[in-house]
Amino acid sequence: MSDVPAGLPKAWTKMLEGLKNWSRIYSPWAIHFNSGSCNGCDIEILATLTPRYDVERFGIKLQGSPRHADVLICTGPVTLQARDRLKRVYDQMPDPKFVIAVGSCATSGGVFQGCYNVVGGIDQVIPVNAFIPGCPPRPEAIIDGVVKLLGSLQQKKVAEKTG
Amino acid sequence: MSMDISPLLKMLVFPGGLTLIALGLLYEYIDRKLVARFQNRVGPRVLQPLADTIKLLAKEEVIPAGVIPLFFVSLPIIAMAGALTAGLYIPLAGFAPSFSLPGDLIITVFLLGLLTICIGLAGANTADRFSLLGATRTLTQLFSYEAPFLLALLCPAILADSWQISIVDTSVTGHVWLALPLFIGFFVAVIGLMGKLELAPFDAPEAESEIVAGALTEYSGRGLALFRLGKDVELVIGITLVSAFYLGGLSNPLEFLLKTLGLLVVVAALQALFARLRIDQVVGLWWRIGALLALLQLLIVVILKGVIL
Ligand code: SF4
Numbered sequence: 001m002s003d004v005p006a007g008l009p010k011a012w013t014k015m016l017e018g019l020k021n022w023s024r025i026y027s028p029w030a031i032h033f034n035s036g037s038c039n040g041c042d043i044e045i046l047a048t049l050t051p052r053y054d055v056e057r058f059g060i061k062l063q064g065s066p067r068h069a070d071v072l073i074c075t076g077p078v079t080l081q082a083r084d085r086l087k088r089v090y091d092q093m094p095d096p097k098f099v100i101a102v103g104s105c106a107t108s109g110g111v112f113q114g115c116y117n118v119v120g121g122i123d124q125v126i127p128v129n130a131f132i133p134g135c136p137p138r139p140e141a142i143i144d145g146v147v148k149l150l151g152s153l154q155q156k157k158v159a160e161k162t163g
Numbered sequence: 164m165s166m167d168i169s170p171l172l173k174m175l176v177f178p179g180g181l182t183l184i185a186l187g188l189l190y191e192y193i194d195r196k197l198v199a200r201f202q203n204r205v206g207p208r209v210l211q212p213l214a215d216t217i218k219l220l221a222k223e224e225v226i227p228a229g230v231i232p233l234f235f236v237s238l239p240i241i242a243m244a245g246a247l248t249a250g251l252y253i254p255l256a257g258f259a260p261s262f263s264l265p266g267d268l269i270i271t272v273f274l275l276g277l278l279t280i281c282i283g284l285a286g287a288n289t290a291d292r293f294s295l296l297g298a299t300r301t302l303t304q305l306f307s308y309e310a311p312f313l314l315a316l317l318c319p320a321i322l323a324d325s326w327q328i329s330i331v332d333t334s335v336t337g338h339v340w341l342a343l344p345l346f347i348g349f350f351v352a353v354i355g356l357m358g359k360l361e362l363a364p365f366d367a368p369e370a371e372s373e374i375v376a377g378a379l380t381e382y383s384g385r386g387l388a389l390f391r392l393g394k395d396v397e398l399v400i401g402i403t404l405v406s407a408f409y410l411g412g413l414s415n416p417l418e419f420l421l422k423t424l425g426l427l428v429v430v431a432a433l434q435a436l437f438a439r440l441r442i443d444q445v446v447g448l449w450w451r452i453g454a455l456l457a458l459l460q461l462l463i464v465v466i467l468k469g470v471i472l
Contacts, residue, residue, distance in 0.1 A: 020221040026214035054204040056195070059211050065293075065376040067225060067383040070218070094223035094383040 024070065024096065025150045027059040031069035031093075035086045036118065037076025040136040041103035045073060048139040060146060066092040071146070074128075077105040077112040078119040090126045098129040100145055107131045183250040187395030188212040190427060194398070197431035198363075212395065219388035227381045229290030238288070239382070239389035242281035246396040249274035253403045254332050254413045263329045268320055271328065272313055275359065275400060278393045279305045285390070286378025297377025300442050304358060304365065307449035312355030314457035318348040318464045319408040332407045340411040348460040349409045351453055353429065356401045358449070360394065363434035365445055402426050 034042055048055060049062055063069045066089050078086055101122040104110035109120040122128050132145035191212040199206025226232055252267040279301060286298025320326050323334035358365040379390055406422040413419045
């Protein structure tokens with residue numbers, strides 16, 4: 001009696017899950033964090049947000065506050081200075097959250113690999129859902145990465161259904 | 164059934180509750196789409212606002228350290244309730260308001276203001292400096308546009324000899340649109356509406372490039388969804404009010420759609436046209452120009468009414 005959701009018919013729960021998943025795929029709000037990038041990747045991300053590529057048609061919206069965001073778009077290698085900040089921004093985001101690492105540096109440390117002040121790629125500090133390689137990746141590549149990430153959500157849904 | 168369920172239906176389905184929320188989401192979509200088209204973009208999909216809302220509702224709600232949890236949780240609900248209640252007094256979709264009493268114009272404007280006050284308080288409740296700045300700006304802006312906006316809405320009310328929305332609405336129906344003779348008042352009302360909704364030139368309180376997300380920076384999930392929904396509802400109510408008063412009344416659903424959507428196009432165009440004003444510019448604009456214009460219009464209305472009638 002006390003546990004109402006468990007008492008719901010299975011079809012309902014499934015429908016609600018589907019609705020939630022649909023809304024997540026439909027409306028990924030992003031926040032952009034630069035953890036030590038050379039700014040090349042950031043310029044490409046800004047280019048992605050310009051009217052020419054218009055990501056609002058996918059529902060992607062750049063948010064200022066980590067509390068509002070679903071997707072953390074990281075650029076650049078993680079420097080020792082940025083490590084704690086990156087972690088904090090990640091922790092501030094409410095669940096469910098996703099991380100996209102944009103650029104070779106964010107993937108592996110890139111040209112900054114092995115520098116005295118660099119920890120390495122983003123995945124050394126926080127879990128990453130999608131890597132977008134390139135130095136810097138073109139806006140098309142970034143959009144493709146986001147779409148692939150959303151597509152993986154869709155697949156999870158299908159897997160849940162069959163499983 | 165001996166119990167009369169029609170007030171309940173009125174509150175939950177039409178015109179309160181569901182209809183208002185659905186219309187709010189639709190109008191938010193149209194507004195965003197229009198702005199996008201004006202900026203030469205494709206713009207969002209039709210169900211975008213709905214998806215945003217559902218997603219936010221399904222998200223985790225973080226209650227940050229340093230807030231009073233009771234206020235943090237209840238303020239969005241109060242804001243949403245205020246906005247929805249205001250919907251009961253307006254001629255939504257061209258039908259007569261479901262509740263009508265003398266002076267409900269003031270109640271409606273106050274209930275719309277309640278939303279803004281809640282946003283301000285919500286910002287002031289958190290310990291985050293961006294929220295505090297946003298809250299200060301929200302409340303400062305509230306004090307600057309509220310008076311001129313109300314004065315602008317009072318002009319048609321004075322002509323109709325009543326502060327009751329439904330009476331004003333029926334009295335202006337069939338006459339020449341008040342926006343033509345009272346163009347100053349119409350101008351102030353439209354700009355005031357944009358200030359109230361914190362749309363583009365007046366969006367200093369949530370300037371994402373300066374203060375993250377303003378008063379709502381710390382809100383995630385449900386609270387944010389409710390505030391956004393409240394804003395959407397406020398958009399519908401504000402546009403309905405202004406078009407009922409200044410665009411010759413709303414007497415049927417078709418007229419309602421045409422007039423409110425027409426007004427929405429104007430609002431969206433203004434949004435796309437102007438860059439953000441600084442908060443001191445906003446206050447200066449309202450008190451130096453807006454309030455004076457509204458008073459001038461009021462004076463003209465009162466004098467003309469005395470001379471002609
Ligand atoms: S991937 Fe290339 S453009 Fe991007 S931060 Fe590294 S060096 Fe700069």
